[in-house]
Amino acid sequence: MARRRYGCRVTAGTAARRGRIDKRAAILEAALRTFIRDGYGLARVEAIAELAGVAKPTVYNHFGDKETLFRVFILDGASRTSDHMIAALAALAALADDGDGDGDDLAGDLSRVAREVIDCQLTEEGWVLQRLMYAEAARFPDLFDEALARGGARLHNALAGRLAHRGRLELADPDTAAAHFLALISGDLPALSALGTRKVSDAELRTAIAAGVDTFLLAFAPGRRPAGRDTRRGWRAAAMDSGNRT
Amino acid sequence: MARRRYGCRVTAGTAARRGRIDKRAAILEAALRTFIRDGYGLARVEAIAELAGVAKPTVYNHFGDKETLFRVFILDGASRTSDHMIAALAALAALADDGDGDGDDLAGDLSRVAREVIDCQLTEEGWVLQRLMYAEAARFPDLFDEALARGGARLHNALAGRLAHRGRLELADPDTAAAHFLALISGDLPALSALGTRKVSDAELRTAIAAGVDTFLLAFAPGRRPAGRDTRRGWRAAAMDSGNRT
DNA sequence: ACTATATTGAACGATCGGGTTCAATCAATC
DNA sequence: GATTGATTGAACCCGATCGTTCAATATAGT
Numbered sequence: 254m255a256r257r258r259y260g261c262r263v264t265a266g267t268a269a270r271r272g273r274i275d276k277r278a279a280i281l282e283a284a285l286r287t288f289i290r291d292g293y294g295l296a297r298v299e300a301i302a303e304l305a306g307v308a309k310p311t312v313y314n315h316f317g318d319k320e321t322l323f324r325v326f327i328l329d330g331a332s333r334t335s336d337h338m339i340a341a342l343a344a345l346a347a348l349a350d351d352g353d354g355d356g357d358d359l360a361g362d363l364s365r366v367a368r369e370v371i372d373c374q375l376t377e378e379g380w381v382l383q384r385l386m387y388a389e390a391a392r393f394p395d396l397f398d399e400a401l402a403r404g405g406a407r408l409h410n411a412l413a414g415r416l417a418h419r420g421r422l423e424l425a426d427p428d429t430a431a432a433h434f435l436a437l438i439s440g441d442l443p444a445l446s447a448l449g450t451r452k453v454s455d456a457e458l459r460t461a462i463a464a465g466v467d468t469f470l471l472a473f474a475p476g477r478r479p480a481g482r483d484t485r486r487g488w489r490a491a492a493m494d495s496g497n498r499t
Numbered sequence: 500m501a502r503r504r505y506g507c508r509v510t511a512g513t514a515a516r517r518g519r520i521d522k523r524a525a526i527l528e529a530a531l532r533t534f535i536r537d538g539y540g541l542a543r544v545e546a547i548a549e550l551a552g553v554a555k556p557t558v559y560n561h562f563g564d565k566e567t568l569f570r571v572f573i574l575d576g577a578s579r580t581s582d583h584m585i586a587a588l589a590a591l592a593a594l595a596d597d598g599d600g601d602g603d604d605l606a607g608d609l610s611r612v613a614r615e616v617i618d619c620q621l622t623e624e625g626w627v628l629q630r631l632m633y634a635e636a637a638r639f640p641d642l643f644d645e646a647l648a649r650g651g652a653r654l655h656n657a658l659a660g661r662l663a664h665r666g667r668l669e670l671a672d673p674d675t676a677a678a679h680f681l682a683l684i685s686g687d688l689p690a691l692s693a694l695g696t697r698k699v700s701d702a703e704l705r706t707a708i709a710a711g712v713d714t715f716l717l718a719f720a721p722g723r724r725p726a727g728r729d730t731r732r733g734w735r736a737a738a739m740d741s742g743n744r745t
Numbered sequence: 746a747c748t749a750t751a752t753t754g755a756a757c758g759a760t761c762g763g764g765t766t767c768a769a770t771c772a773a774t775c
Numbered sequence: 776g777a778t779t780g781a782t783t784g785a786a787c788c789c790g791a792t793c794g795t796t797c798a799a800t801a802t803a804g805t
Contacts, residue, residue: 272781273772276782291540292538292634292637292638294539295540297761307782308782309763310764314781314782319763384636385634387694388538388630388631388633390630390694391535391538391696392537394696401690429710433714436682440679440686441682450637464678468675468719471717471719471721472717475721544794555793557752559793560751560752
C-alpha cells in the first residue's frame with residue numbers, strides 16, 4: 254500500500270469542530286456542487302464524499318449526519334453571501350455636507366449598489382442557497398429563520414441604514430424603502446435566470462437594474478427625475494389613443 | 500371479499516387520459532398534500548396512493564411514472580392559480596370616459612387587485628408550486644419554462660394590459676410597470692410567511708400592500724399623492740438631525 | 746349476458762442510500 | 776519513540792422505494 258499524504262490536523266483553537274480544516278472545506282465545496290445538481294433529498298452523502306476526495310466516514314466524522322452537513326452549509330453560505338452584499342453597500346456612502354452638490358450621483362450610486370448586490374445573488378452559491386431554502390422550508394423551519402437572520406435581514410437592515418443617511422431621499426420608513434429597492438431591482442431575476450439555471454445577459458441585467466432604480470427614484474426622490482421621464486408621459490398618451498385592450 | 504363500489508369510467512372524449520376521473524382528481528389532491536410535506540424527491544408514490552385511497556398500480560395506470568405525475572401536477576396547478584389571479588384583475592377595469600372623475604379610485608382598485616393576487620399566492624397550493632419550482636428548477640428546466648408561460652407570464656401580461664388602459668398612470672412601458680407592481684406588493688411575502696410555512700396576519704398583509712401600492716403610485720402616478728406623503732418628508736429631516744448610522 | 750377496461754391487495758425484483766464497523770495507516774504533538 | 780486523533784478502503788446492515796406482476800373483482804357500454 255502506497256504512502257499516504259495528508260494536511261494539518263485542527264488545532265485546539267477550533268475544538269468545537271472535528272477533523273482537518275482542509276477536508277472540511279473540501280466537503281463543503283463538494284456539498285455545494287452536489288446540492289446544485291440534486292437538491293437536498295436526492296443528494297447522496299457518498300457522492301459528496303467522492304467529489305470531496307475523502308472517505309464517507311470522514312464526512313460523518315466532520316458533520317455527524319447528512320442533516321447537520323446541510324444546516325452548516327446553508328448557514329455558512331447565508332452569512333458569506335450576505336457579507337459580500339453588505340460590503341457592496343459601501344457605494345452608498347452618506348452624502349458629504351457640502352451643499353447641493355454637483356458631485357452627488359444618487360442614481361449612479363444606487364445603480365452600482367444594485368449591480369453588485371445582484372451579482373452576489375447571481376452566483377451559483379447564491380442561487381443554490383435560495384433554491385434549497387424554498388425546497389426545504391417546510392422540513393426545516395428553524396433553519397429558514399436563522400438563515401434569514403444571518404442573510405436577508407442583515408442586508409435589509411444595512412441598506413435601510415444607508416438609505417436613511419444618504420440624503421436627498423424622502424423616506425417615510427427606511428425599512429420600507431430598503432425592501433422596495435431590493436424588490437424593484439431583483440423582481441425580474443427569477444424569470445430572467447430561470448431560477449438561477451441560466452445565465453442572464455449583461456444587457457438584460459442593465460435594463461432591469463435601470464428600470465428598478467428609475468422607479469425607486471420616482472417614488473423616493475421625486476425631485477430627481479430620471480432620464481426617461483418624458484418618455485413615460487408620451488407613452489400614456491399613445492395608449493389612450495390606441496384604445497385597445499390586451 | 501366485500502363488494503366494491505366505484506365511480507364512473509372516463510368516456511371516449513378524454514381518450515388522452517386513462518382511468519376514472521374521480522380517481523385522477525383524488526391522486527392529484529393527494530400529491531399536493533404529499534409534495535407540501537416532503538417535496539418531490541422524498542415524496543413516495545405509495546404515500547400518495549394511500550392518501551388518495553387508491554392502489555399504487557392505479558397511480559401508475561393514470562400517470563405512468565412519478566415524474567409525469569409531478570409534471571402534470573405542476574402545470575395544472577400553474578394554470579389554475581394564474582386563472583384565479585387573472586380573474587382578480589377585473590377590479591382594474593379601464594377608466595370610464597367621463598372626465599376627471601370623482602368616481603375614480605385608482606389606489607383602492609390597485610389595493611383590491613393586490614390583495615386578491617396575494618391571497619391566491621398565499622394558498623397552500625400557491626406556495627407549494629413555488630417551492631417545488633425552485634427546488635426542481637435544475638432537474639426539470641423545461642418544466643419551469645412551461646409553468647412560467649402558463650402562470651407568471653400570463654398574469655404579468657394581463658396586468659400590463661390592464662395598467663395600460665387604466666388611465667391616469669404614466670407608463671414608459673406597461674411591462675415594467677406590471678413587473679414592478681407585482682414586485683412591490685409581494686416582495687415581503689417570502690420573509691413574512693417563511694416561504695409559505697407560516698400564516699401571515701391580516702394586519703401585516705394590509706401594511707405590506709398599502710406600502711407597495713403607495714410606492715407604485717408615487718412612481719407611476721405622481722400627480723396622485725398617497726396619504727403618507729408629508730410623513731415621508733418629515734422623517735427625512737429627523738434622520739438628518741439624529742446623525743447616526745446603523 | 747358479454748366484452749373490455751379499470752381497479753385492487755398482495756407480493757415481488759432490483760437497486761439504493763444513510764449510517765456503521767474495522768484494522769491499517771498517517772500525522773501531529775510531546 | 777510513544778501516544779492520540781484523523782483518515783482510509785472495504786464491507787456491512789437494514790430499511791426503503793420505484794416500478795411491476797398477478798388473479799380476482801368491479802364497472803360501463805353494447
